[in-house]
Amino acid sequence: MRRFHLTPRRIAFVVAATLGFGTAAGFAATLTVGSWHLWAGSQTLTKATCPTLSGTTSTTDTYVVQATPTTSFGSSTTMLVKSNSGSQDWSFVRFDLSSCGIPTTGGADSATLTLYVTTAPGTSRTLTVTPVLSTWSGTLTWNTAQTLTYGSSATTTIVTGTTTGAKTATVTVDVDSLIKNPSANYGWRISDSGSGNATTTFATAENGTASHQPQLSINYEK
Amino acid sequence: MNTLSKTLGFLVTVAATFAACAAAATLAVASTSLSAGNAAVTSCGVSSLTATRNVNNSGNVTQVNVGGIPTACSGETLSVALVSSANASLGSGTATIGSCTTTCSATITSFGATVAATSLAKYSFSVTGT
Numbered sequence: 001m002r003r004f005h006l007t008p009r010r011i012a013f014v015v016a017a018t019l020g021f022g023t024a025a026g027f028a029a030t031l032t033v034g035s036w037h038l039w040a041g042s043q044t045l046t047k048a049t050c051p052t053l054s055g056t057t058s059t060t061d062t063y064v065v066q067a068t069p070t071t072s073f074g075s076s077t078t079m080l081v082k083s084n085s086g087s088q089d090w091s092f093v094r095f096d097l098s099s100c101g102i103p104t105t106g107g108a109d110s111a112t113l114t115l116y117v118t119t120a121p122g123t124s125r126t127l128t129v130t131p132v133l134s135t136w137s138g139t140l141t142w143n144t145a146q147t148l149t150y151g152s153s154a155t156t157t158i159v160t161g162t163t164t165g166a167k168t169a170t171v172t173v174d175v176d177s178l179i180k181n182p183s184a185n186y187g188w189r190i191s192d193s194g195s196g197n198a199t200t201t202f203a204t205a206e207n208g209t210a211s212h213q214p215q216l217s218i219n220y221e222k
Numbered sequence: 223m224n225t226l227s228k229t230l231g232f233l234v235t236v237a238a239t240f241a242a243c244a245a246a247a248t249l250a251v252a253s254t255s256l257s258a259g260n261a262a263v264t265s266c267g268v269s270s271l272t273a274t275r276n277v278n279n280s281g282n283v284t285q286v287n288v289g290g291i292p293t294a295c296s297g298e299t300l301s302v303a304l305v306s307s308a309n310a311s312l313g314s315g316t317a318t319i320g321s322c323t324t325t326c327s328a329t330i331t332s333f334g335a336t337v338a339a340t341s342l343a344k345y346s347f348s349v350t351g352t
Contacts, residue, residue: 037298039265040348042305043272047343105274109339110281155279173279180274221339 047109050100050218059205059214060187061093064142074138077207078118081127082199083192090145091202092136094187095216102179106222111175112168113188116212119201120162125192127158127200131174132186150189158190160200175218267292271347273302275339283337286315286345291326295319298351300328307343319349 053059063079065071066088073079082089093115113129131151136144156169171188178185192198203212273288286302296319303314313333319326 037264037266037295037349037351039268039350040346041268041270042347043270043345045343045345047340105272107275107277107339108281109277170279170281172277172281176277219340221342 045221047221053095053216054213056205058096060138061204061214062138062140063089063091064140064145065089066142069142072139072141075206077204078201079204080199080201081190081192083194084197091190093214097178102220103222104180106179106220108172108176108179109219109221111172112217113171114166114168114215116166116203117160117164117200118203120164121160121198121200124162125160125194125198125200128154128191128193129156129169130154130189132189135186266295266298268349273345277339281339283339285329285331287329289327291319293322293326295349296321296326298349301348302330303346304333304337304342305344305346306341312337312341
């Protein structure tokens with residue numbers, strides 16, 4: 001039998017042949033990946049702030065009184081929220097967002113409604129802020145307010161405290177919806193479903209003190 | 223004979239070693255290459271995507287809606303990463319692109335984390351499928 005000698009040359013051949021096979025096997029395995037679809041991209045967002053909305057140019061507000069169900073108060077300088085069962089008052093406020101120029105593909109990052117209490121109740125009240133889903137104007141009355149459509153749940157609440165001053169409510173989710181569907185901008189109803197007989201008075205857009213008028217602040221992306 | 227046995231044993235060992243290397247190389251290539259230099263990887267016709275998002279009243283993203291996806295992408299997987307201004311991932315999610323007749327859309331509602339809309343600066347998209 002012929003003897004086989006393991007020389008450096010033979011070792012080099014074996015290594016080269018084995019490495020070549022192994023590499024080829026690796027590439028063959030990756031070919032199956034080539035049958036996939038693949039796409040990647042990105043979209044950069046721009047952040048902006050809408051100048052605070054206030055005043056009669058951008059605000060519509062009023063209140064309705066159950067005790068006088070056919071009377072409207074659209075030109076009043078104050079608006080009332082009253083809790084007394086059977087003799088309630090509701091306030092309504094909405095803002096025209098068109099001056100902000102937010103595209104319907106944008107969205108609210110944050111939105112804050114500010115109302116100024118001009119006459120506070122004797123004990124602190126928790127008022128309910130509910131989105132209004134159908135149209136209304138300054139001629140709204142208690143009776144016509146009963147025909148409006150309201151959100152199935154409140155957006156947030158406002159705690160009045162017992163002193164005058166600005167009160168804020170976060171309304172981001174509603175403003176985000178308004179940005180995407182501007183034609184459905186009907187604002188909010190503020191009501192007091194608590195027990196007892198308490199009245200909270202807010203300044204309206206017609207109020208002579210500009211800083212007391214309802215305000216809406218919006219930070220958004222587009 | 224003794225030398226031949228030793229040599230064959232050595233060759234078997236060397237072959238096994240490189241077979242293992244080949245497997246390792248396959249894993250490395252397959253996990254990183256995809257489109258790199260391989261003409262067989264194509265898209266399903268997407269040239270760009272845009273998204274809108276919804277938020278809850280706390281300002282956190284509740285869903286991302288992606289529209290304008292070519293019908294050829296139906297059934298494929300859309301992945302969206304929510305990215306901060308510092309280019310960090312805030313969360314991500316996937317959805318299967320449903321069947322459609324004109325253009326497709328997809329909605330993602332879970333991102334693995336709570337993402338504040340104020341922190342969101344960019345969407346990163348990918349569409350993958352066979």
